[in-house]
Amino acid sequence: MRTEAFVIHLRDPAALPRLALTTLIIVLLWPGLRLTEFDLGVLFDPRNRETMGKFIATFFPLATSAEFLRLLLTSTLETLAIATAGMALALLIGSPLALIVTRSLSISRIGPGRGFAVGRMLRLPARFILMFFRSIPEIVWALLFVRAVGLGPAAGVLAIGVTYGGMLGKVYSEILESGDTRPTEALLEAGGGRLATFFYGMWPVALPELVSYTVYRWECAVRASVIMGFVGAGGLGQQMELSMRMLNGGEVSTILLTFFLLVVLADAISAFLRKVTA
Amino acid sequence: MKPVHWLVVAVLIVVTWVSFAFLSLDLGLLLTADARAQMWKYLVSFFPPDLSAEYLARIGYGTLETIAISAIGTALAAVLGLLLAPPAAGRFGVVARAVARLILNFLRSIPELVWAALMVMAAGLGPFSGTLALALHTAGVIGRLFAETLENTPPEPTQALQLSGSRATLAFLYGTMPNVVPQLVAYSLYRWEINIRMAAILGVVGAGGLGQMLYFSLSLFQQRQALTVIIAMLVLVAIVDGASAWLRRRLVA
Numbered sequence: 001m002r003t004e005a006f007v008i009h010l011r012d013p014a015a016l017p018r019l020a021l022t023t024l025i026i027v028l029l030w031p032g033l034r035l036t037e038f039d040l041g042v043l044f045d046p047r048n049r050e051t052m053g054k055f056i057a058t059f060f061p062l063a064t065s066a067e068f069l070r071l072l073l074t075s076t077l078e079t080l081a082i083a084t085a086g087m088a089l090a091l092l093i094g095s096p097l098a099l100i101v102t103r104s105l106s107i108s109r110i111g112p113g114r115g116f117a118v119g120r121m122l123r124l125p126a127r128f129i130l131m132f133f134r135s136i137p138e139i140v141w142a143l144l145f146v147r148a149v150g151l152g153p154a155a156g157v158l159a160i161g162v163t164y165g166g167m168l169g170k171v172y173s174e175i176l177e178s179g180d181t182r183p184t185e186a187l188l189e190a191g192g193g194r195l196a197t198f199f200y201g202m203w204p205v206a207l208p209e210l211v212s213y214t215v216y217r218w219e220c221a222v223r224a225s226v227i228m229g230f231v232g233a234g235g236l237g238q239q240m241e242l243s244m245r246m247l248n249g250g251e252v253s254t255i256l257l258t259f260f261l262l263v264v265l266a267d268a269i270s271a272f273l274r275k276v277t278a
Numbered sequence: 279m280k281p282v283h284w285l286v287v288a289v290l291i292v293v294t295w296v297s298f299a300f301l302s303l304d305l306g307l308l309l310t311a312d313a314r315a316q317m318w319k320y321l322v323s324f325f326p327p328d329l330s331a332e333y334l335a336r337i338g339y340g341t342l343e344t345i346a347i348s349a350i351g352t353a354l355a356a357v358l359g360l361l362l363a364p365p366a367a368g369r370f371g372v373v374a375r376a377v378a379r380l381i382l383n384f385l386r387s388i389p390e391l392v393w394a395a396l397m398v399m400a401a402g403l404g405p406f407s408g409t410l411a412l413a414l415h416t417a418g419v420i421g422r423l424f425a426e427t428l429e430n431t432p433p434e435p436t437q438a439l440q441l442s443g444s445r446a447t448l449a450f451l452y453g454t455m456p457n458v459v460p461q462l463v464a465y466s467l468y469r470w471e472i473n474i475r476m477a478a479i480l481g482v483v484g485a486g487g488l489g490q491m492l493y494f495s496l497s498l499f500q501q502r503q504a505l506t507v508i509i510a511m512l513v514l515v516a517i518v519d520g521a522s523a524w525l526r527r528r529l530v531a
Contacts, residue, residue: 012452029353035346036405036486043401052400081297088294089305135512137479139391147496148320149308153301203310227391230483231493234301244395260387276286 017236051247058249068251071239076258080234082153082228083221083266086160087214090221093165098172104181105194105202119132126169130132133166153234160221160228171213179205209278215270222266226259236262320501327505336491337510344487344514347480348406348473351412356466358417363424364450377455382425385418391477394485405486412480413474423465424458431457478511488514 034037041050099105101123108119138159145155176198184201192200229237236255243251298305307313364370366378366487393411401407436453440446444453488511495503 025353029349032346033348035343036350038350038406038409042406048400048402055399077300079353081300084294084297085301085303088297124443135515136508137475137511139479140508140511143482143493143496148317154303154305154308157301157303157305216430223389227389230391240392242394244399256388256392259392263387271284278456 005130055247055249058247059253061250062254062257063248063250064254072254072258075229075236075239076233076262078153079225079229079237079262080222082156082225082233082235083160083218084227085157087164087221089157089161089220090164090168090217091214093161093174094130094168097126097130097169098176099167099194101130101169102173102176104177104184105188105198107188107194130166130169133162134164134170135166136163138163138224139231142233143231146232150236151238156225156228156233156235159233160224163224164217164221166215168214172210173211175206175209176202179209179231186191208277212274215273215277219266219270223263226262237261323501324505326502327509328500328502329506333503333506337488337506338446340488340491340507341510341514343405344477344481344489345474347408347485347487348412348470348477351409351477352416352466352470352473354409354413355416355420355469356462359414359420359422359424360462362417362421363428366425367428369428378425382418384419385414386422387418388415390415390480391483394480395483398484403484403486403490408477408480408485408487411485412477416427416469416473420462420466420469424462427461429455429460471518471522475515478514 022211043052103123104120106123141159141162142155145158149155150157179202183205184197187197187201225233225235226237226240229235229239230241232238232241240252240255240259243255308317362378362382365374366382368375388521389454390411393414394408397407397410397414401410431454435457439449439453477487477489479489481491481494483495484490488507492504492507492511495501495507
């Protein structure tokens with residue numbers, strides 16, 4: 001065996017550097033194994049294995065009692081409702097901020113007046129709010145809102161509204177600025193107001209892109225609202241958390257299956273909406 | 279706007295209204311004087327953030343733990359993905375291909391946080407569960423991409439090696455791998471970047487790292503500590519963003 005390894009080594013001039021690089025990576029990752037309390041043995045600990053084995057064994061058959069299915073339907077609808085209501089809130093938060101932040105809609109930007117500096121000063125806090133809203137992940141917002149308004153869908157709606165409001169505001173303003181801004185400029189220079197200019201200069205051009213991004217975000221919101229349920233923000237996730245806690249595998253696998261179907265459904269709805277509005 | 283568009287808008291408005299009604303949400307309740315006062319009190323209780331040296335040390339440890347979870351998770355995922363990719367690319371026949379694809383799809387379609395919740399049950403609270411959760415989900419993502427890369431690599435170098443008498447394994451290692459390794463490394467690093475962000479929040483279901491610290495401090499009503507953790511998360515993500523943008527510019531230029 002040794003001679004063979006030696007021969008390969010001779011034939012492959014890159015063997016030594018590769019070996020060195022691999023060793024380096026392993027050495028760098030080694031402390032990580034300690035930090036993550038890496039211990040595959042835990043998984044095979046007899047007591048753990050027994051509970052887990054029992055739990056996994058109950059994954060099949062799926063839970064199909066009429067009572068549970070009714071509960072499942074309610075939480076699925078709740079998840080969809082959270083995503084939709086959250087998106088409505090996000091639109092309310094994001095759209096006005098996007099209009100404020102969009103530079104090409106600024107009237108003061110054109111003239112040499114004193115408004116220039118003031119306009120810039122006003123855009124800055126709006127930009128900051130958008131950044132703040134979207135840089136905290138939705139599940140952290142959900143955790144905070146669950147503490148503030150209690151367990152249930154309200155926390156999920158607020159969390160999606162805030163996080164996605166921040167994203168919508170930023171992306172909307174980017175879409176508005178990246179399009180052809182000459183009509184906007186012409187309207188503004190001819191004395192058009194901010195809103196009128198937006199509706200006549202930008203809206204017709206940017207609408208398809210705005211709609212398609214919003215629909216895509218709704219799709220993400222459906223997935224996010226399932227996940228947020230794990231911290232108590234209602235919907236399918238909360239139901240899954242409950243079933244896991246009760247070690248009811250059949251319910252967990254049914255909910256997982258529902259989750260897949262829901263993602264597929266959201267995908268189809270979003271594709272349909274984009275086709276209709278395009 | 280065409281009539282179809284008006285119809286879509288009308289339907290959307292109705293659906294939104296139904297959603298609020300179904301959840302029996304009255305956001306107006308959040309704006310009453312009482313609720314506002316309570317919210318304000320809650321908000322104020324987060325300030326100032328706890329910046330004592332002792333707590334900052336714990337935050338530092340939590341940050342290291344988060345980075346370790348993401349690094350080990352991604353490394354495991356790369357290994358697992360690399361093992362599943364050749365069968366998924368059809369190197370071992372149709373049956374193996376179908377089975378490997380099924381496993382990869384299964385791993386990939388369960389979100390990290392759901393994996394984390396499951397792993398917390400299997401391996402207990404702590405960073406190890408987070409590592410496993412990231413490894414499983416990411417293995418599905420990376421494995422699929424590796425498989426596609428393998429399928430799209432030109433077969434000629436490997437064929438040339440095999441025709442000149444090399445064994446299949448060696449022909450694979452020296453004919454195929456050099457073509458795919460750069461992409462594998464680049465994609466694994468990219469997933470690592472995503473996973474650092476994910477590892478920071480996985481802890482909210484008990485899977486270690488900064489997220490778990492946030493969860494604990496919020497549960498114990500220590501809002502000032504919670505704010506420190508949130509700031510640490512934001513700083514970590516900002517640093518990762520900055521570093522990756524910088525590296526990308528350097529590597530591409």
